[in-house]
Amino acid sequence: MATVKINKIITIESNPSNTLLETMEQAGLEPEYNCRDGHCGACRCTLLSGEVEYVGFAMAYTQSNEILPCICKAKTPVELSDVNYQPKAKRA
Numbered sequence: 439m440a441t442v443k444i445n446k447i448i449t450i451e452s453n454p455s456n457t458l459l460e461t462m463e464q465a466g467l468e469p470e471y472n473c474r475d476g477h478c479g480a481c482r483c484t485l486l487s488g489e490v491e492y493v494g495f496a497m498a499y500t501q502s503n504e505i506l507p508c509i510c511k512a513k514t515p516v517e518l519s520d521v522n523y524q525p526k527a528k529r530a
């Protein structure tokens with residue numbers, strides 16, 4: 439298990455069998471996504487530190503410090519910024 443720090447606010451544990459997008463969802467966040475397959479770039483965020491492993495082919499444009507969480511997993515503890523997400527809406 440590697441830790442995933444998001445926008446310097448939240449730290450969650452990654453499950454090695456899940457992509458970073460799935461990891462965020464399981465932690466109760468609602469990160470932005472569309473294709474979940476590396477095409478659209480909706481999930482794009484910045485990798486501040488750590489290493490990720492791609493499990494799919496990135497078709498969307500990324501800068502050298504950006505990743506697509508829908509198709510990569512954490513290889514080491516990672517720190518991400520510019521993640522667009524909503525906390526899951528709490529039901530009253």
Ligand code: FES
Nearest residue numbers: 472474478479508
């Ligand atoms: S959701 Fe489309 S590239 Fe990640």
